Amino acid sequence: MSTLTVRDLELNRGTRPILRGVNLDVDSGEVCAFMGVSGAGKSTLLRAIAALESISAGEITIGDAVLSPGPLPPESRLRELRRQVGFVFQTPSLFEHLSAIENVMLGPIHALRWPAERAKDVARRLLDSLGVAHRADAYPRQLSGGEAQRVAIARALAPDPTLLLMDEPTSALDPARRGALGESLRALAADGRGLLVSTHDAEFARRFADRVVVLDQGRIVEEGPASVVLTSPSHAATRTLLQGESSSPPKP
Amino acid sequence: MLRHSLIALTVLLCAACTSEAPVQTRRVLRWGGDAEGGAPFVEADPADPSRVRGFDVEVAGMIAKGLGTQPQFVQVAWASIPQSAERGDFELGMSGIEDSPELRERASLTIPYYEFREVLAVRPADKDRYKHLSDLAHHRVATLGSTQAYRILLDGQTKNGLIPVSYDDDVHPYADLISGRVDAVLLDNIIAERSLRRSGGFVIQDEPVAIGHYVAVLAKKNSALRDSVNDVLRARMRDGSLEKTLRAWNVWNDAEAQYFAKAAAEVRDTTTAVAQADRSVMSYIPSLVRAAAITLVLSFLAMGLAVLIGGCLAAGRVYGGPIVRGLFAAYVEVVRGTPVLLQLFVLYYGLSSVIRLPAFLAAVLGLGLNYAAYESEIYRSALEAIPRSQLEAARTLGLSELQIFRLVRAPQALRLALAPMTNDFVALLKDSSLVSVITVVELTKQTAIYATNVGSWVVPGLLCAALYLVFSLPLTRVARGLEAKWSHV
Numbered sequence: 098m099s100t101l102t103v104r105d106l107e108l109n110r111g112t113r114p115i116l117r118g119v120n121l122d123v124d125s126g127e128v129c130a131f132m133g134v135s136g137a138g139k140s141t142l143l144r145a146i147a148a149l150e151s152i153s154a155g156e157i158t159i160g161d162a163v164l165s166p167g168p169l170p171p172e173s174r175l176r177e178l179r180r181q182v183g184f185v186f187q188t189p190s191l192f193e194h195l196s197a198i199e200n201v202m203l204g205p206i207h208a209l210r211w212p213a214e215r216a217k218d219v220a221r222r223l224l225d226s227l228g229v230a231h232r233a234d235a236y237p238r239q240l241s242g243g244e245a246q247r248v249a250i251a252r253a254l255a256p257d258p259t260l261l262l263m264d265e266p267t268s269a270l271d272p273a274r275r276g277a278l279g280e281s282l283r284a285l286a287a288d289g290r291g292l293l294v295s296t297h298d299a300e301f302a303r304r305f306a307d308r309v310v311v312l313d314q315g316r317i318v319e320e321g322p323a324s325v326v327l328t329s330p331s332h333a334a335t336r337t338l339l340q341g342e343s344s345s346p347p348k349p
Numbered sequence: 350m351l352r353h354s355l356i357a358l359t360v361l362l363c364a365a366c367t368s369e370a371p372v373q374t375r376r377v378l379r380w381g382g383d384a385e386g387g388a389p390f391v392e393a394d395p396a397d398p399s400r401v402r403g404f405d406v407e408v409a410g411m412i413a414k415g416l417g418t419q420p421q422f423v424q425v426a427w428a429s430i431p432q433s434a435e436r437g438d439f440e441l442g443m444s445g446i447e448d449s450p451e452l453r454e455r456a457s458l459t460i461p462y463y464e465f466r467e468v469l470a471v472r473p474a475d476k477d478r479y480k481h482l483s484d485l486a487h488h489r490v491a492t493l494g495s496t497q498a499y500r501i502l503l504d505g506q507t508k509n510g511l512i513p514v515s516y517d518d519d520v521h522p523y524a525d526l527i528s529g530r531v532d533a534v535l536l537d538n539i540i541a542e543r544s545l546r547r548s549g550g551f552v553i554q555d556e557p558v559a560i561g562h563y564v565a566v567l568a569k570k571n572s573a574l575r576d577s578v579n580d581v582l583r584a585r586m587r588d589g590s591l592e593k594t595l596r597a598w599n600v601w602n603d604a605e606a607q608y609f610a611k612a613a614a615e616v617r618d619t620t621t622a623v624a625q626a627d628r629s630v631m632s633y634i635p636s637l638v639r640a641a642a643i644t645l646v647l648s649f650l651a652m653g654l655a656v657l658i659g660g661c662l663a664a665g666r667v668y669g670g671p672i673v674r675g676l677f678a679a680y681v682e683v684v685r686g687t688p689v690l691l692q693l694f695v696l697y698y699g700l701s702s703v704i705r706l707p708a709f710l711a712a713v714l715g716l717g718l719n720y721a722a723y724e725s726e727i728y729r730s731a732l733e734a735i736p737r738s739q740l741e742a743a744r745t746l747g748l749s750e751l752q753i754f755r756l757v758r759a760p761q762a763l764r765l766a767l768a769p770m771t772n773d774f775v776a777l778l779k780d781s782s783l784v785s786v787i788t789v790v791e792l793t794k795q796t797a798i799y800a801t802n803v804g805s806w807v808v809p810g811l812l813c814a815a816l817y818l819v820f821s822l823p824l825t826r827v828a829r830g831l832e833a834k835w836s837h838v
Contacts, residue, residue: 126477147745149741149744149745172744172747172748172749172750173749175747176747179745183745184741184742184745186742190736190738191739191742192739192742192757193739194760194761194764194835203756204747207752208746208747208748208752209758252742253745257595267476271516306823
């Protein structure tokens with residue numbers, strides 16, 4: 098059953114097309130990695146799905162929430178979508194004035210009107226499952242990059258979304274941390290969530306994604322099981338991505 | 350090489366100074382006055398504004414001529430004339446300088462060349478109600494600050510319960526009398542009559558409140574020159590030329606004739622009509638503390654207003670549409686681009702035909718509206734400094750725009766704004782001294798009054814500075830502490 102359906106999505110900035118005719122489904126329990134060089138439109142697609150950017154044509158469906166072309170609807174009409182979709186930005190973007198656990202509790206308390214006790218229990222459990230429970234009272238500036246990212250993931254997961262969007266989650270992590278992150282993503286998918294993860298780390302995608310979608314100049318050019326797409330690529334853009342991987346120096 | 354030429358140059362310059370200085374003092378008599386005081390004392394000549402005219406100018410001319418010198422005018426603010434003479438900026442200070450025992454103690458004063466009356470001006474309807482100061486209990490009575498009249502009013506404050514209001518010029522007291530901001534004005538008959546001729550709209554009570562004398566002031570050590578000046582003045586009283594000048598300027602009257610007859614005949618030791626209170630340092634402290642309280646209350650109220658309006662301006666400029674943004678930006682630019690002094694004048698005097706604001710309220714409004722422009726810029730840049738990705742992260746959590754502002758953006762912006770806000774408050778505390786132009790006597794004005802009285806800025810200046818520091822230092826400390834607490838490093 099698909100948690101996200103994108104149909105014939107077009108997105109222009111001014112007269113410049115950023116996304117052209119994108120069709121995409123993400124099923125619950127699935128980790129979908131979408132790859133592409135910088136500027137291929139990966140971030141824009143994620144932002145469009147999270148209703149941070151208005152679309153020019155097509156339709157995005159997440160559960161009961163539907164996004165149509167035209168200006169973004171007011172936040173009051175986005176409640177359903179906000180509850181269903183979690184977003185982890187490329188930089189952790191934690192609220193600097195709140196401790197780690199307060200960052201995680203903010204959404205549930207103020208957007209979902211949970212009692213503070215319940216929000217705290219959930220936040221603690223999430224931080225624990227991501228291995229940062231001991232940093233619950235630290236402020237963002239006191240956290241390492243990896244810790245901050247895990248707090249940001251916990252914050253996005255706190256409202257219990259059915260779809261989790263992650264923008265380049267591996268870019269700031271060393272290989273050991275990438276492995277741990279990958280395991281976490283698998284565990285989240287096993288809980289029945291759909292995950293849509295942008296990355297240009299083919300190794301990461303190969304190990305942890307069920308499916309790979311390749312985006313080039315705003316179009317989906319190749320799509321299929323990770324093992325197939327990344328071992329015998331059929332499109333030049335995919336080959337370029339994989340070449341970049343093999344020609345880059347071995348990672349420490 | 351360079352050093353040698355410098356020494357040579359210095360020697361040359363010194364030689365030039367020493368050889369020229371005696372020549373100058375022999376041939377020119379520099380006299381200081383304030384052309385802002387206007388006719389008939391000293392005013393810029395309408396025919397040639399680079400020259401001055403008035404009866405003080407003519408009396409100075411007579412004295413110079415009697416001493417065999419050329420008069421040379423030096424412009425100086427009226428309240429500073431005695432101190433400027435003491436510093437040696439000029440030999441003789443004149444411009445309606447009032448004789449008083451304190452001044453006599455610290456400067457050399459000539460015999461009076463004019464006897465004036467302190468007269469009460471009231472609105473025509475009040476002619477029979479307010480004849481004496483004792484009729485003016487709980488009423489506002491205006492005068493020029495640092496004058497004998499002001500001291501009389503301070504005296505009347507304790508004796509009769511009237512409320513003295515001090516101005517920096519002698520035009521606005523009468524304007525405010527006509528408009529009803531004050532109920533009487535006590536000033537020299539010359540000033541009162543001049544204002545009556547110019548604007549009308551009030552009456553002058555016949556019976557004078559006190560008698561005073563205009564004298565010329567010289568540095569304390571210049572008593573020899575003072576004696577020569579006295580000889581010249583007596584001679585001009587006897588030969589009638591002083592009377593002729595005073596008549597020409599329309600300030601001659603019968604009382605003057607009696608005074609001249611007496612003064613020309615004797616070597617007279619003048620006394621003023623006002624009894625002098627104890628002038629020790631301690632006696633000034635209560636009034637300084639009171640003025641300091643006014644400064645503090647004024648600053649806090651003005652800052653509160655500035656924070657409130659500044660916050661609205663900033664929110665409007667960050668969140669508002671193009672029209673709101675444009676209007677608010679225009680307000681900020683106009684207010685920041687013009688002097689706060691001008692804004693205070695416009696608010697208090699300029700708008701008085703539309704709305705008559707009480708002085709203290711006008712001061713709070715003026716400073717508050719002015720500082721709001723600066724505050725709004727601080728808040729705006731602080732709001733804009735919060736990364737967009739944080740605001741978007743808050744949106745993806747389902748927070749409303751208002752919640753994002755309240756829970757994410759404003760608390761962080763406040764931390765960024767704290768240091769510049771503290772700076773602004775300290776600046777406001779000091780800028781609050783400007784409101785003395787609209788008759789609010791705050792700490793600096795009270796200090797100036799005190800300094801004029803004792804003839805020195807040393808003790809009053811130190812006291813005043815200490816009071817300002819007592820206010821600003823703890824504030825800066827608190828702000829530093831909060832910043833440290835919030836830095837989370």
